[in-house]
Every structure is written in C-alpha cells, then in structure tokens.
Amino acid sequence: MLQLRPGRLHLSPGDAFERHQSSAQVNEEDPTYHSHGAQFDSARINQSIAFRRASLATSSRGRAYDGYEIPRLTKTPWELERYKRNSLWKRTPNDARLPQHVFKTLPREVYDCILEQLELIHLGQHQPCPSCYLKDLCSLSLTSRAWARSTTLQMYGKIWVLGHDPGYRLPKLRVAGTSRLKLLRxxxxxxxTLAKVVRELxxxxLQALYCSASIEREEIVDLVASLVMACPSLERLVGFQIPYTxxxxxxxxxxxxxxxxxxxxxxxxxxxxxxDEDEEGITQGFYHAACDPTERFLELNANQESLSTLILHQESAKPTIDLTYRAVVGTIRQMHALRHLSLSGLSASSFSNLALTALPPDLQSLRLENLSGINDKGLQRFSSSHVVASLKSLALxxxxxxxxxxVAAFISPRLPLLEGFTMSQHRAPVQYTGPDTPVFRSETLxxxxxxxRSQAGPPPTLLSSFASQNPQCFPFPNGGPxxxxxxxLLATSIEDCFLPALERIRAPYDPEGLLQTLCKPLDTALLRSAMSLVTTPPRPTSFDQKFSTSSDSDTGSTYSLKQFLSTAPDERTDSVMGSPFSASFDSLVKDTPLTSALAPARSRLAAQARILAARRNPQMVVRVVDPEGNVCLEKSMAGYLGNVQSKIMYDLKPDRNREVVDGDVVDAHEWLAGIDDVMGEWEVAGRYGGCRHAVGGWxxxxxxxxxxLFC
Structure with a gap:
C-alpha cells in the first residue's frame, strides 16, 4: 500500500532519491550507527526507491507500472447520491441559511420569549429540575454574544443556589454544601454590575441543609446574610426561612x-x-429602645416601603415574648405598598377585633388563620368596613x-372584587339571626x-344516601333532612344562580354529594398517581373468592381498583350497572388504610362511590326486540352524577398535591398550603426524577x- 507523506509531495523523484541516498550514506558513515548493532541493507533501499519511481511514473488513468497500481478515491454512498434528484443526502444550499446580521439585529423580546418557554419546560412541571435548567442556560450563553446578554440577565436575575452532587468536586469547607454559595458571593x-441585576434568590x-444541621446553623445563616448584602436590588428570598427569636x-x-x-x-x-448580669445592672431602672422587642421589631420593618407581601406567624400559643398590638398594627401601617397579608397564630393581645379595622384599605389578599382574639362579632363588623372593598382573595x-x-356577609355584594373565598374549620356554622335565611350572593366569585372537617363521617357506601346520622331540619320548602x-345553603345559592361566575369548587367533605351534583360530571374522581395505593387489601375476602377467575385463583390475586382504572373504557365493569366491581367498592373503601385519616384520598374515594352509585340509575335503556316481540337485548347506560350544562369544576386536588404521610395526624391541613410548606419541613428526600437529579433532596x-398561601 502506497503512503505519501504530505511534507514531501513537492519534491521531484530525483530529489527524493538523492536525499534518501545521502541520508543512507550519513547513517552508514556514522560510527554510532554500527555501535548499536544496526546493519545497512542496500538491497532493501534500492527496492524502495524503485517502488517510488514506479508509483510516480504511473499515468493518471490508473495504469500499472511493473505490476503496481496507484490507489483510487472511492466515493461514499452519500457522495454518490448527493446530486441525484430528491436525494436524502443532498446538502442545503447556502442561500437558504439566514445571514449572521439577522441574529445580531433580532429583537430582544424573541430571546426573552425563548427563555420563558425554557423555564416553563424545566420548572413548570410537577418535579422541576433547576440543575437541568441552569445547564441549558449556560450552554445558550456560550452560543453567541446576543444569547450571552439575554441568558446572563436570566441567570443572575433569578439565581438558584443548589447543593452540589455527591461526586462533584468543589472546595472543601467547614460547612459542607456551601461551596457554591461562597463562589457566588x-x-x-x-x-x-451583576450584583445589581439580582432580583430573586x-x-x-440551603433550607434542607439548615434543618439537618446542629451547631452549624449560625454559620449557614451568616453566609446567606452575606449573600443578601451583596445584592442591593433584591426583591425576594425564596426557599430559605428561619424563625425569629x-x-x-x-x-x-x-x-x-x-x-x-x-x-x-x-x-x-x-x-x-x-x-447578662452586667447589662441587667446597667439598664436597671432605665428604658432602652434597643432592648424593647416591640421597638426592635418596628425598626426591622421601618425601611420596607416596597413590601407587597407580609406573613406574620406565631409558633406557640403562649409565647414568652409576645408581640404587642402596637408592633403588629404599626408594622402593617408603615408598609404603604402592602397588598397581600397573612396573619396566623397570633394571641388575643397581639391581634383582636379592634386590629381588624386598622388594616390598610388597599389589600388584595387577606388570610386569617387561628386567631384567638377574633370572634363572630368582630368579623361581622369587619365585613361592613371599607377595607374589604378591595379584596380579591379571602381565607378564613x-x-x-x-x-x-x-359567612354570608363576606360572600355578598359588599365585596365587589372578590374572586377567591376559602373557609376551613372543624365545626360547621349553623346559627343565624334574623327572620330571613342568609343567602350567598356574588357576581365575581x-x-x-x-x-x-366535622362532616367527615364514616366511609361511604354505594347503597347509602350519603346522609348524616343526625340530620338537621332545614327551613326550605322541601323540608328534607x-x-x-x-x-x-351553598348548594341552594349555586342552584338559584346567585353565584354566576363560579368556575371551581373544592369541597373535601360533601356528605350528601350536594355540591358534586351541581358541577360538571366526572368520569372518575381518582387520580392516576394514587392508583398503586388504592388497592384491595392482600388478605382474602368473600368477594375475592366469589369473583376471582380460574387463572387467578391459583395465584391468589384479586381484582383491585388499580386494575379497574387501567381497563379500557369499553371493557370497564362500571359501564353496566350491577357489575361485580361496583358491588365490591363498599368493602374496598372500608378496608382501605387511607380512610383512617382525613386525607384527600378519602374524599376522592367518597366522590368515586357517589359516581358509581349514580350509574345505577341510567339515563337511557336500549332494548332490542325481535319481530315476535321478544326482548333479545336490554342494556342500561349513560348514568352519571352532575349537571351537563354546568361550568363549575368539582376539584379534588389539594394545594401542590399535598398528602399527609402520618395517618395519626387528624388536625393537620391536608388541602391548604401552610407555613410549614413555605419553611420546607414536609419535603421527603431520597427520590429521583427522570433526569436522575435528586427531587426533594439536595x-x-x-x-x-x-x-x-393566598388562593
């Protein structure tokens, strides 16, 4: 095989021969040449020279010289088909590409729109991955200067401080997991210039690291504080919250x-x-504002003129140092841009009925939770004040x-802008004053x-009418319990079209199915993510022995709810009334472990039981009759629960898909997001997403x- 060196292609055959011969003579005369035991073979060199001369003297047509042939370049398949018509290997002409100046003059809004879609893809899903999102942003920043300008503002405008992977090499510090934070600082x-761009952290x-740390907590807080001080235009600190002592x-x-x-x-x-005994001796008999908790709290909130969202939460019912009325009201009044306010756990001395009337008049969202100083009289007076006129969201x-x-005073024309209303408590309100029955009426809700929660009765059954054991007499014309x-009262207001703008209602405990009847019909009330949990118990039952097939009887498997939901629609047993599955649903609901707690799964089971019960009352019956009048086929179908013409959606999903792991916790809120969720105390580590990054961990x-927190 002929090998031509690129460095010698310009030499003639004679020059190549003379150079090779001269080098051979030099090697032969060199004393070190024989000292290494090498032998000069002149016959082999002559043969190599003859071979090169024969190769160079061969014609371009590929004819052989002395039995040797020159190599030919063989075209690849894509080179052979490149110039054929409709070829897949045909190159795109250069004139089809956009010139470079088009990308330089492209509007900035185009890049921003692409980055917004990228953020929605990575962070808008159920299990977001900021690591993949930041990796894509970094790759785009290296593409061109135009992309670098857009991605830099995106990366540093909203910074994600992530913990490093176990195998990632970063400088070892005293507090593990804070390397990236120090590099960013x-x-x-x-x-x-970059520091002024930062708007969100x-x-x-770091919150997970803080919760798991012991003696390093103060150092972690100091590191985060130093990073906050490095961002003069900071607007939001998300994901890291510590208690104030x-x-x-x-x-x-x-x-x-x-x-x-x-x-x-x-x-x-x-x-x-x-x-400190020395400090106590110095300050004895004198007042110092720096030692007053009220003055210190007011000072920390004195320069927050741009603050639009404020959350005040008291952890203990009887705190050692309690916020005074002046501290709470004074803090709220000096924030002129305040639009969203949440107050929870405050004692009666901190927040009372009098403090309700001192709220700013431009609030858009208000959340009042577990306030012992507020009663019905104070709420009644607050509903008629000018403060509620601007509310768009209210949570009690x-x-x-x-x-x-x-309750009817808040769902009334007194709140002309109200769009979201939340009421959550254990006991149901039953008393009312006045000759007329209260009515819920709102044009914007x-x-x-x-x-x-007191309406969470026993597990539902398909044969029951979903009525309570102790019904109350309702003052309506029907007179039914x-x-x-x-x-x-809420169902009657919806039925009478007093809430015309209503689009979504979430009623975890609907004992009679009154609200579900007024909403859009649901095909199923169960979520596919919870199918593996809602299954028939492994212990054998009478239903398992009765309806198990011959092939399943040997293995001991049973027909579970998961198998029911995965069945095709035309083969599902609930399409025909009186199916074996609908008969076994009662025992399934009773034996499910999730029914021991007030969990969202139980509410979905109850709604599904009502749907199956409604399918026993079909809307139409199909009969096939032969010429002699005999019925050959009779099938009932189209049984459903709900109103087809309604535009109200019956929602059965909690906030952020929040489920309670511990079934013994009865007083916990499984449906509404709370302070613990913002603090990050309910997350479970050790799960991995599709990108193989830890979800809920570091x-x-x-x-x-x-x-x-605001609906």
Missing amino acids: RTLRERN HMPD HSFDRLSHALSRRTKLKERMWVMMDAYVEE IDLDINRLDV KRIHWEL VACLATK VGRKAVEMRE
Whole structure:
C-alpha cells in the first residue's frame, strides 16, 4: 500500500532519491550507527526507491507500472447520491441559511420569549429540575454574544443556589454544601454590575441543609446574610426561612436593609436567651429602645416601603415574648405598598377585633388563620368596613365561626372584587339571626374552598344516601333532612344562580354529594398517581373468592381498583350497572388504610362511590326486540352524577398535591398550603426524577412560595 507523506509531495523523484541516498550514506558513515548493532541493507533501499519511481511514473488513468497500481478515491454512498434528484443526502444550499446580521439585529423580546418557554419546560412541571435548567442556560450563553446578554440577565436575575452532587468536586469547607454559595458571593462582590441585576434568590437546598444541621446553623445563616448584602436590588428570598427569636441575627438585619424587598415572612418562635448580669445592672431602672422587642421589631420593618407581601406567624400559643398590638398594627401601617397579608397564630393581645379595622384599605389578599382574639362579632363588623372593598382573595381558617350570616356577609355584594373565598374549620356554622335565611350572593366569585372537617363521617357506601346520622331540619320548602346546613345553603345559592361566575369548587367533605351534583360530571374522581395505593387489601375476602377467575385463583390475586382504572373504557365493569366491581367498592373503601385519616384520598374515594352509585340509575335503556316481540337485548347506560350544562369544576386536588404521610395526624391541613410548606419541613428526600437529579433532596427541590398561601 502506497503512503505519501504530505511534507514531501513537492519534491521531484530525483530529489527524493538523492536525499534518501545521502541520508543512507550519513547513517552508514556514522560510527554510532554500527555501535548499536544496526546493519545497512542496500538491497532493501534500492527496492524502495524503485517502488517510488514506479508509483510516480504511473499515468493518471490508473495504469500499472511493473505490476503496481496507484490507489483510487472511492466515493461514499452519500457522495454518490448527493446530486441525484430528491436525494436524502443532498446538502442545503447556502442561500437558504439566514445571514449572521439577522441574529445580531433580532429583537430582544424573541430571546426573552425563548427563555420563558425554557423555564416553563424545566420548572413548570410537577418535579422541576433547576440543575437541568441552569445547564441549558449556560450552554445558550456560550452560543453567541446576543444569547450571552439575554441568558446572563436570566441567570443572575433569578439565581438558584443548589447543593452540589455527591461526586462533584468543589472546595472543601467547614460547612459542607456551601461551596457554591461562597463562589457566588465572590462573583457578586467582584462584579457590581451583576450584583445589581439580582432580583430573586432561590435556595431550597440551603433550607434542607439548615434543618439537618446542629451547631452549624449560625454559620449557614451568616453566609446567606452575606449573600443578601451583596445584592442591593433584591426583591425576594425564596426557599430559605428561619424563625425569629426576638434576638439579633444577621439575616433579619440584612433583609431589613434591602429597600426593594417585596416579600417578608416572620415566624415568631421562643428561644432561651441567657441574661447578662452586667447589662441587667446597667439598664436597671432605665428604658432602652434597643432592648424593647416591640421597638426592635418596628425598626426591622421601618425601611420596607416596597413590601407587597407580609406573613406574620406565631409558633406557640403562649409565647414568652409576645408581640404587642402596637408592633403588629404599626408594622402593617408603615408598609404603604402592602397588598397581600397573612396573619396566623397570633394571641388575643397581639391581634383582636379592634386590629381588624386598622388594616390598610388597599389589600388584595387577606388570610386569617387561628386567631384567638377574633370572634363572630368582630368579623361581622369587619365585613361592613371599607377595607374589604378591595379584596380579591379571602381565607378564613380555623376561626370557629358559628353564625351563617357572618359567612354570608363576606360572600355578598359588599365585596365587589372578590374572586377567591376559602373557609376551613372543624365545626360547621349553623346559627343565624334574623327572620330571613342568609343567602350567598356574588357576581365575581370564581373559586371556593369549602372545608368543614366535622362532616367527615364514616366511609361511604354505594347503597347509602350519603346522609348524616343526625340530620338537621332545614327551613326550605322541601323540608328534607340534610347533613350540613351550611353546605346545603351553598348548594341552594349555586342552584338559584346567585353565584354566576363560579368556575371551581373544592369541597373535601360533601356528605350528601350536594355540591358534586351541581358541577360538571366526572368520569372518575381518582387520580392516576394514587392508583398503586388504592388497592384491595392482600388478605382474602368473600368477594375475592366469589369473583376471582380460574387463572387467578391459583395465584391468589384479586381484582383491585388499580386494575379497574387501567381497563379500557369499553371493557370497564362500571359501564353496566350491577357489575361485580361496583358491588365490591363498599368493602374496598372500608378496608382501605387511607380512610383512617382525613386525607384527600378519602374524599376522592367518597366522590368515586357517589359516581358509581349514580350509574345505577341510567339515563337511557336500549332494548332490542325481535319481530315476535321478544326482548333479545336490554342494556342500561349513560348514568352519571352532575349537571351537563354546568361550568363549575368539582376539584379534588389539594394545594401542590399535598398528602399527609402520618395517618395519626387528624388536625393537620391536608388541602391548604401552610407555613410549614413555605419553611420546607414536609419535603421527603431520597427520590429521583427522570433526569436522575435528586427531587426533594439536595438538588432539584422547589420550595413553596409565599404567594401560594393566598388562593
């Protein structure tokens, strides 16, 4: 095989021969040549020279010279088919490509739109992965300068501080998992232009690190505080929240110095503070504002003129250091841009009926939860004040409202902008004053969360009418007993078209199915994600022995709810009334372990039981009769529960798909997002998504944002 060296292609055959011969003579005369034991073979060199001469003298037509042939270049398949018509290997002409100046003059909005879609793909799903999102942004920034300008603002405008993978090499620090935070802080301190771009800091991995740490908590807080101080235009701190113990901490001080901050959450918690005897002796008999918890709290909220969302939560019912009325009301009044307010767990001395009238008049969202100082009289007075005129979202949680007219006062024309209403408590309101029955009436209300936990009766059965054991007499023309007076009043208002804009209603405990009857019919009330949990118990039952097939009887398997939902629609047993599965659904609901707690899965089971019960009353019957009048086929179909003409959706999904793992917790809210969700205390680590990044662990963790607390 002939091999031509690129460096010698310009030489003539004579020059090549003379150079080769001269090099051979040099090697032969060199004394070191024979010292290494090498022998010069002149016959082999002559043969090589003759071979080169024969190769160079061969004609371009490929004829052989002295029995040798020159090599030919063989075309590849794509080169042979390139110039054929309709060839797959045909190259795209250069004139079809856009010139480079088009991308340089492309509007900035095009790049921003592409980046928004990229963020929606990675972070808008159920298991988001910020790692993949940041990786794609980094790749786009290396494409061109135009992409670099757009992606830089996107990456540094909303920064995700993620914990590194176990195998990722980063500098070893005293506190493991804070390497990226220190590198980011150094970058922002060195480049002030990038530091001014930062608007949001997302660090849910640092929250998980803080919760699992013991003595390193103070160092983690100091690192986050130093990063906050490096961002002069910071607006939101997402995913990292620590309790406030009425003592000095650097993070609270750093956030109080950010004048453009728009969200702030205060979680008051008691902590043991050692008293200094020298300080006590100096301050004895004198008042110092720096030692007053009220003045210190007001000072930390003095420079928050741009704050639009405020959350105040008291952890303990009887705190050692309690916020005064002046601290709460003074903090709220000095925030002129406040639009979303949440108050929970405050004592009666901190927030009472008088404090309701002191709320700012421009609020758009208000959440009142577990406030012992508020009663029905204060809420009735608050519903007629000018503060509620601007509310678009109102949540009343665990306020122990006893009177129905108080609830009807909020779902009324007094709130002309109200779009979302949430009521969640244990006891159902039953009392009302006045000769007339209260009516829920609103022209703008779109969403209702109606949760009365006392109506969570025994597991539903297909043969029951879903009525309570102790029905109350309802003052309506029909005079029939009902399980819940408040739920019946809401259903009557919907049926009478007093809520024309209503689009979604979520009623976890609908004992009679009154609200479900007024909504759109559901094909199934069960979620596909919970199919593996809702199955027939493994222990044998009478139904298993009766309806198990011959092939399944040997293995001992049973017909479960998971098999029922995975069956094709034309083969599902619930399409025909009186099927064996519908008969066994009662025992399935009773034996399901999830029914022991007030979980969303139980509400979905009850709704599914009502759907199957309604299918026993078909809307039409198909009969096939022969010429002699004999019925050959009779089939009932089209039985459903709901109103086809309704535009209201019966929602059975909790906020952020929140499920309670511990079935013994009865008083926990499984449906509404709370302070614990924002603090990140309910996440479970150790799961991995499709991208193989940890979901709910150190990587790929998405925290519940503060705005999700408002419906």
